Amino acid sequence: MTDADPIRRLRELGRHIDPELEDRDVERVLRGVAQRGERTRQRRSLGLGLLAGGLVTGLLLFSANWLYSRGTSAVATTAPTSVRSAAPSFSAATPAASTPREISTPGVVLADGSRATPVDSGTELALAEDSARLAQLSVTRGRAHFEVAPQKERKFVVRAGAVSVTVIGTVFDVEVVADRVGVSVEHGAVAVDWGSDHARLSAGEKGWFPPLMVSPAHPAVARSRAAIAETSNRESTDSSPSAQELFARVDAARASGQTAQAAALLRQILRERGSDARAPLAAMTLGRMLLTELGQPREAAAVFADVRARGVGEPFAEDALAREVEAWVRAGDTQRARTLAQSYLGRYATGRYANKVRALAGLP
């Protein structure tokens, strides 16, 4: 290696210097910004209050001194008036009403004792209906945990974007990450409906909905709220852009650094144009973006697994398996990464990624 090589190499290595923030990290930073902004405002208010108090006290002392020197008794009537005027200026500036209330917010307890509890700090959970026949809640962001009291005559429905989860007596979690909804069931069973299709999950099972890739037989699934929000200013949901147009939009979004939007468009391609010949390429691109640019290794691993499950040919299958190993390593699940790495090496002992997979999974 020459002296100049390390410096030249740095630019290439720059891509390895990435905080790999996941959605939860972003929400944590966002919350920190809000809390620090609040503290700054409070400190500023406190400073102003102290300054005002000091000025008033100084004025009072000066007035008292002046009045005393003139031999009058006006001090007793002046002091309370001035103190009252200073006090409200301090308390009014303290934004008690805007203090975050989430710390004391326990979630939702329904009339029958069923509970819905936010799990993540940024979770948005709302109760739409709590009647004798229907309990309906919605999760628009974050993750929530549900404990549903058994009720034979009442439906318990959780809506999250385009996905609805229906249950009678169970314990389960619903998580919203970007435009996908994760459901995991602890006890009982739930029915998950995403417009064009539905699935049933039993105790111990979990899944992400709508499924990323639908078979050609399935009609296009309804778009999720996040995808609609991202694309609503460009097109109506009724118009159906061609795969070509969607790919062009992906390229434009990536070129302008709008990675999240590009990822949403790729998901849209996979949902609505799953039978297109370029769908595997779109899925691989999405997986790589989630892995290296958006810092969502678990999501990326799910995408690569979907690619393989779809029975794509080479070189996608090999690429997807190697990438899935990498994704699980980054997600910290080394056991799963190792199992997949062994699977890769069993199929592609001299494959393009054999050395990399061995190194990632710590195999000899």
Place this chain on the structure above:
Amino acid sequence: MVRPATVPKPPLRLVRDGESTGALELEDIYRTYCRYVGAIVLRLSGRKAELDDTIQDVFIEAARGLGGVRDADAIRGWLATIAVRVVQRRLRRERLYRWFIPGREADYAQIADEGASALDRMLIARVYEILDQLAVDDRIAFALHHIEGETLEAVATLCRCSRTTAKRRILRARLELERRLTHD
């Protein structure tokens, strides 16, 4: 009994009607650019432990300056400028602390992700250790050009200096790095 249902969003002052861009929602800007800002901050400072705080500094400063942004397309560059300024300030403060408190060194061993080889990790860690010893302005200009991959013009804009000054800073840092890496 039904108790309150909604966990509130962070109490940000969110919406401002821009003259040419329509509504700019600060919270959305945060979410869209958080990872971008995080990457710039990490590449410039190398300090993973302070990442959250530094990103927050950037966005708090951004919230104050949002009124000056007229073009939504400029947000990315505008945030990068703020990130550079915030990191500059933090690095200067850190130098001062180090002067008073010897042995207060950052740990750069974990700065690279798992995709980097062991050799590359060592190189990155060593480069940041050396960058710690350079003038902050030189370090920032070097990192922007050689690690972030910015052009000379972009470095000059982000560092608010002339192209010649940017070039001089980068060269100074580069020569010093090469000298020390050669010694290693």
